[in-house]
Amino acid sequence: MAITRRALMRNGAMALVGTAAIPSFLSRALYAAETTATSRTQRLVVLFQRGAADGLNIVVPHAEPYYYQARTSIAIPREQVIDLDGFFGLHPALAGFKPLWDQKHLAIVHAAGSPDPTRSHFDAQDYMESGTPGYKATTDGWLNRALQAQDERRRSKDSPFRAVCMGAEVRRTLEGKAPVIALTSVADFAVGGRNPNAAAVSNLFEDLYDDSTSSLLRGTGAETFEAIKMLKATDPAHYTPANGAEYPKSPFGNSMRQIAQLLKADLGVEVAFADIGGWDHHVNEGNTEGQLAGRLRDFSSGIAALWQDLGDSAENVTLVSMSEFGRTVRQNGTGGTDHGHANVMFMLGGQVKGGRVYGRWPGLSPEQLYEARDLAITTDYRQVLAEAVWKNLRARDMNLVFPRSHVAPQNFLNYLPEIV
């Protein structure tokens, strides 16, 4: 079976790398006669880098002379880029990604993004999250619609944790008809806190919310109390990451840690969403060190820790990242970059056909730029997401997930294998 062969190949690669971060399912796969990926729930983790991350300094086109011309002080010097394929390379602060790339779990698509020309953070995030660039009236998010578009026959009973959003509120990406749980802290997700007697008070509140005349509060209340009970059964206060995974002590590190915790607790999580802010570097962006480097270290070490922590279960997890738009090719007058257009996306997963940069590179010479200033888009970000929800969540109705788009299986980049 395809997965076993791939696993064997990877295992060979990893023997060379010799990293401690090898998910054990891969070594186990060596001995397993067959692994059936379809028997387990597939999970999708979606990350949003808010503030428009500077894709050109994240996955650096180090063989592009124009890159170095346009960025006199903030470019990543060629010798410091972690080369991937002779043309692209990682920012040195992404060193944690290199083993994942070498193991062919990490794939990249460059020059991807939303075709809408807006350079407003708010609009661009809104469009990207609604999944309907240029169309404001959409009330829900693409990931919520993907859950609605799932092939019913393939699904078991819905868990209240089917969709989890890290943070105090359900983000736009996950807004919609399918119930979603937003949480900031797994351990404190209970009325009465960690107190062993909390259930008594919680039950009283449950009665109050049951009777609310506000359907919004009644519905949210019902989801809340069911989720509290389920989570409590997993003893969340005593979580220790596996395989020595160390999460950065940051809001993003916390999100990653808790996503791992929820995925491993077998609560029926199918999609999880988290965001990481602080990418809007108009001033003093820095190059190998500096503001962007700091964000990237947080970003990559959080993701690498999640991967390590998941171990076996990473086999069925796919992670996709995005940011609302890229940044100007040329650096501005204040050592930063302004709002641009195309950007880079990462895809990571047990099934991902990694070790490859997908998409067509549009080039950085002045005449190749979008509006003479930005990286042009050659891959609609929805094509990347559509493939993930088609193959991973088995969502079928692409007109529902991405209305008015041209996404269809024949346009997929095929960074995931065909489903068995």
Next chain:
Amino acid sequence: MRNLRVTVAIAALAALIPGTGQAAFGAAPAAHKTATAGASAQTNDRAKALHLLDRMTFGPRPGEVQQVEAMGIDRWLDRQLHPKKIDDSELDQRLANYRAPFMSPQDLMLRFPPRNLIRQALKGKFPVPRAEPQHAVWESQIAIVRQRQLEKQAPAGQQSAPGPSMQPAGQAADMMPPPPIDAPGSTASANIDTASLLSLAPQQRFEKLLKMEPGQFPDFVRSIPPKDRLEVISGMTPAQRETVVALVNPRMVVANETEAVRLQRDIYSGRQLEQVMTEFWLNHFNIYARKNEIEPYYLAQFENDAIAPHALGKFEDLLDAVAQSPAMLIYLDNVQSIGPDSIAALRREHPGMPRYELAQMMPSEQPSMSASVPPQFHNKPHSGINENYGRELMELHTVGVNGGYTQQDVIEAARVLTGWTVAPPRQGGGFRFDPNRHEPGDKMVMGHRIRSGGEDEGMDLLHILATSPATAHFISRELAVRFVSDAPSEALVDRMAKTFLSTHGNIGKVLKTMIDSREFWSTPDAGNKIKTPLDYVVSAARATDADVTQPYRLVAELKTMGMPLSGTQQPNGYAMTNDAWASSSELIDRMNFALALAANRIPGVKVSIDQLLGPDSASLSAEEQEARLEQAILQGPAPERMHEAVLQSLNENQTATRAVATVVLAGDGGGNPFAGGMNRTEVQSQNMRQAIMAGLLIGSPDFQRR
């Protein structure tokens, strides 16, 4: 319950408002036919007063609904629209405990120096103030910075703390709280006899602390258990307290007190409409406090001088004040923006060239055709311009994203605003127009030609934007979403926008149009706005008549609930719609907050349920007590089933009491080393049976709505 009281009320108040009557309320359920006409009118007046207070204030305090009922809606509104006439001595008394938020940014920087000034002082580039107590604060900080520098030079193996690169961006290492003050076993523990120090009179204690070896103070505080730390500053004057906290971390005084005063005003100001509108504009003109180390030094000024004085005034005055506020110019990077053809830019390229020669190199005064050509990247054009403020000024502050501007307009607006910057701290740190940075030439913004004219160009631009019909519409909609409904009718927004235009942007008049509208009182929307975390926390403190002596935990709680003050990085501020605040974690945080508040488990906040119950409460049955709490907290009887559910808590009280009596909120003390611990006597004095009932009511779905 909520619906009951509001529905009753509204059905009748419909009849009271000319021209609004039956069409809006004819379909309302006629559930109250049994009420006599007189009683019904009274109920309706009360419900109307409650609706008004729910929407246009941070919720009623005990007795306030009755006051408004007696006074009448119109008089109340008229009074609130003239806030200076309202006595605010209760608030003033509380604010007397804080000094920092009333100082100028320059003063703040001298008394509570940011770290970059300390570093400059270390290099001898900035004079250390000689007068006490500033001198001690500076010396203490210099010693701390010096100590860190020594640690950095130490061999790498000896370092354990992660470098600043691990911090989230926008949260400069300097802005981070100092190392956890609770860390036990500090090695450099100060050689001070804590007990004898604490036994001194406040003045002597203060003097002794000032004389402590510079840099020793943080270790000394660390050596005291958190619950006893308040004793270090007890009895001291506000200025002395500030100084003592500043010895540990001067930046924290600035941030903490600015937030504290803001929350105190929200809770205690009698000028509620002004305060609610101040919060509205602070969100509309959002600033992220952790943008950089210096931003917090400008936030109090921003609130006191730019926002509050114009909160009910003319929109253009407000817009001008914001545009010239250092806080906004820093937050949206305009301080960095330099015209590519300005003298400053030319000087950069031709260092040493005399000014008159530079002036000759500048383009002659003609329409800036260069700007209509998209910036090419081999030419130099774009260098120095920062578009951030120019964009948000149009997209978020005035005409809105559909206001009819293009990317080219954004660039032109940014060119207009070049030179709008902030003076360095030694020169006052205020707004400054720097002609050397200003891009010469005429500009075209949204079809308007703005004649070359230095600072006046910016004023022209602001005038064009402030008086645009798109702005009138955009602001009116935002107000209607906040105060009327998540999806306000176009008709209402149009009427408000019309008032906006005909009164030259008089915000008070726009509000009056809104409140006089039938939509404002319309049944389907009554009680249908979910409180934001700020609404919720403040309204709970108001409803319970809480005595808030230290608001730090309330500030921290807002963060837990996802709405930290000046804490959202994105310039669009927080959403004011229901879907943003009705999530599971949000509800859990709110229920826990309600329990902690009622059980007096929030340090610095005291609730007296006895007082809420009123006279003779001891002789009342549990059921009668519950009814009084309903009246006090919900301003009316709860529906039967809710009433029963709350009463049921009396049977559960064995376990539930234990749970409530030990509720711990996840938030911290906002980093303040003297935020204090739990006051055990107060927790114990609270009757837990009553506390659970009150907590259930505050955490109930009814209290989430306004």
